[in-house]
Amino acid sequence: MxxxxxxxxxxxxxxxxxxxxxxxxxxxxxxxIALQFVKPAPPRQITMATGNPEGAYYHYAKRYQAILARDGIELELIETQGSVDNLELMLKPEGEVDLALIQGGVADQAQRAKLSGLGSLFYEPVWMLARSGSSPRPLNTLQGARIGIGPEDSGTRFLMQRILAANGISAENADLVVESAETSGQRLANGDLDLLFLVGSPDSPMLAKLVESQQIELQDLGRAGAYARRYDWLTMLELPEGTLDLKRNRPSEDLQMIAATANLVARDDFHPALVALVLSAAAEVHGRQHLLADVDSFPTAANSDFPLNSDAARFYKSGPPLLQRWLPFWVANWIDRIKVMLVPLLAxxxxxxxxxxxxxxxxxxxxxxxxxxxxxxxxxxxxxxxxxxxxxxxxxxxxxxxxxxxxxxxxxxxxxxxxxxxxxxxxxxxxxxxxxxxxxxxxx
Known part of the structure; x- marks a missing residue:
């Protein structure tokens, strides 16, 4: 050439x-230029404040952990004393935990405003346990009684102190025992306590142990409708005879109960892409028919004690994002993140x-x-x-x-x-x- x-x-x-x-x-x-507006990728590890290993919170959190692992998300579980402890961890500015299970009614208005609600997951009834054969006593007649109200930072203690105080019962006129449900259950079976209150799901391993005991029986709290009217974070439920155990017929009669709801709570900076994934896991765990709820009753935006997260609101309205329904999570998230680039590129x-x-x-x-x-x-x-x-x-x-x-x-x-x-x-x-x-x- x-x-x-x-x-x-x-x-x-x-x-x-x-x-x-x-x-x-x-x-x-x-x-x-478009890359400046691309959302950061979601973290592969998140933490969740649960409760003690014998409680329903921890039991459910273990199931979330297994479900999220299928999509490559590692859920680290933080054992705590309960809802009050969980709330304190969530409010720490260092951000020690990303998610927590918190009982309805535990947070005050100022605390609720600092966090983001992902919905309520299940009912947590107040279980009133007494020595087998003892006569039921209305709460306003418990002066002088020895009453187990749960461990120090638990939702049980927080709720029962409010309920008992409304009935004129306090540490000044009754023996309010603050200790673990396991210890209180042993003391109740031995006759060292008159009553034990436990707030939690029927799936709680601890409740199952207590109900199986021949020395302990469930009793009707009484005036459940009145409590539900006075406290908007409580719901009145009916537990038919034999629901917990048909063979032993537990409870031995129909019970009217009051129940708070367990709230799934996130920090305000929780990655939005993970909201639908976490709620899908919650739906897989709690969406089935339950002793206290019909199928698909939970999770729900109703009865949420915290301001509802905007991404959670979209989930309850429309379900998971379209891409997440058909594609693996990380592929769907990558497409969702880069779609912001499509507009300037097409332009x-x-x-x-x-x-x-x-x-x-x-x-x-x-x-x-x-x-x-x-x-x-x-x-x-x-x-x-x-x-x-x-x-x-x-x-x-x-x-x-x-x-x-x-x-x-x-x-x-x-x-x-x-x-x-x-x-x-x-x-x-x-x-x-x-x-x-x-x-x-x-x-x-």
């Missing part, structure tokens, strides 16, 4: 580079798709058409009579130069017909020049 041909090829490539390179730079600039690519093809065609045709200016100039000069030998030699030299240059022009196959037409026109003009030269030589 001659240096001249290489020069023509290089020039053509530079033209294309200028055309497409500028467009590519524009697209990359758009991508760089660039759509005009470019209309501009680049015509511009490309124009640049290719220009390699051919710009020679016609010189050819036309020579043709007009050939028609300008009279002609002399010197003038014809100059025009011959110009034509030879054009012919050599055009021989090195390189165009795509689709434009070859136009290139051959140019060469044909050059040949025709060369013949015209030959005729005029011969005619002049004949005259001389």
């Amino acid at each position: 001659t240096s001249q041909r290489r020069s023509f090829k290089l020039r053509g490539r530079l033209e294309m580079l200028a055309l497409f390179g500028g467009s590519a730079l524009l697209v990359f600039a758009g991508i760089a 660039l690519l759509l005009p470019l798709s209309k501009v680049l093809p015509p511009a490309y065609r124009w640049r290719i045709r220009q390699r051919i058409l710009h020679w016609y200016k010189d050819l036309k100039s020579i043709d007009l000069e050939l028609d300008d009579q009279p002609l002399d030998a010197k003038r014809l030699r100059r025009l011959r030299k110009a034509m030879d130069s054009i012919e050599r240059d055009v021989a090195h022009v390189d165009v795509p196959l689709g434009y070859a017909d136009q290139l051959y037409q140019l060469r044909l026109h050059i040949a025709l003009l060369q013949k015209k020049l030959d005729r005029l030269t011969q005619a002049l030589e004949g005259i001389e």
